[in-house]
Amino acid sequence: MSETYHVETIETVETPETFAFTAENRKRAEAVIAKYPAGRQRSAVMPLLDLAQRQAGWLSRDAMDCVAGMLGMPPIKVYEVATFYTMYNLKPVGRLHVQICTNISCWLRGAPEIVRAAKDVLGVAFGETTADGAATLSEVECLGACANAPVMQVNDDLYEDLTYDTAKAVLEALLKGEAPPFGSQTGRRGSCPCKGATTLKELAGEHAAAESAPAPKAKTAKSAKAGKETS
Numbered sequence: 025m026s027e028t029y030h031v032e033t034i035e036t037v038e039t040p041e042t043f044a045f046t047a048e049n050r051k052r053a054e055a056v057i058a059k060y061p062a063g064r065q066r067s068a069v070m071p072l073l074d075l076a077q078r079q080a081g082w083l084s085r086d087a088m089d090c091v092a093g094m095l096g097m098p099p100i101k102v103y104e105v106a107t108f109y110t111m112y113n114l115k116p117v118g119r120l121h122v123q124i125c126t127n128i129s130c131w132l133r134g135a136p137e138i139v140r141a142a143k144d145v146l147g148v149a150f151g152e153t154t155a156d157g158a159a160t161l162s163e164v165e166c167l168g169a170c171a172n173a174p175v176m177q178v179n180d181d182l183y184e185d186l187t188y189d190t191a192k193a194v195l196e197a198l199l200k201g202e203a204p205p206f207g208s209q210t211g212r213r214g215s216c217p218c219k220g221a222t223t224l225k226e227l228a229g230e231h232a233a234a235e236s237a238p239a240p241k242a243k244t245a246k247s248a249k250a251g252k253e254t255s
């Protein structure tokens with residue numbers, strides 16, 4: 025069943041232009057391949073697909089064939105990898121690739137509101153690209169930041185702890201070419217409890233005090249030498 029899906033996915037993509045790595049990316053690809061022992065170069069398939077996608081914006085069949093050729097792999101093995109992971113785009117995407125997680129943690133924390141915000145701003149449904157090619161909207165299953173749900177990824181950046189309003193503001197700013205800060209949109213640090221520490225409060229206090237203390241001065245070569253001589 026899944027094989028039929030894979031073949032259809034590849035066959036229905038519009039005919040791509042010929043793909044070849046730029047000279048710079050070819051060097052990068054060769055450097056990645058060189059990290060693996062002789063005979064194990066196929067292990068470089070994922071970073072090479074990523075490199076091809078960063079160059080072209082998506083993975084055409086020709087790009088996958090190019091990667092297969094460089095790694096001495098049967099093309100079908102590369103298609104299997106590219107069609108398994110959702111981070112590989114098998115058709116062109118807009119300048120902004122907006123991916124919204126609708127998996128359990130995000131859903132329970134308000135993902136439907138984030139979806140509504142994205143649809144209101146972009147005017148497209150999941151799987152569609154705006155008419156001007158500015159953005160593509162995709163639904164994804166877990167972006168690995170469940171503790172900061174609900175989460176949206178735009179290109180390489182994660183926007184976390186979203187609400188309808190903050191998701192809308194982020195997308196509107198991105199469409200204008202601005203660079204709104206990514207990460208938590210409520211200002212909480214990392215994945216700390218959103219209403220402040222609930223356990224280990226003393227430790228949290230000590231940690232906060234240590235963090236607010238002035239950083240020790242870096243040793244100069246002279247002071248380091250003096251310290252060594254007196255020890």
Ligand code: FES
Binds near residue numbers: 131165168169
């Ligand atoms: S469920 Fe949304 S990031 Fe994990």
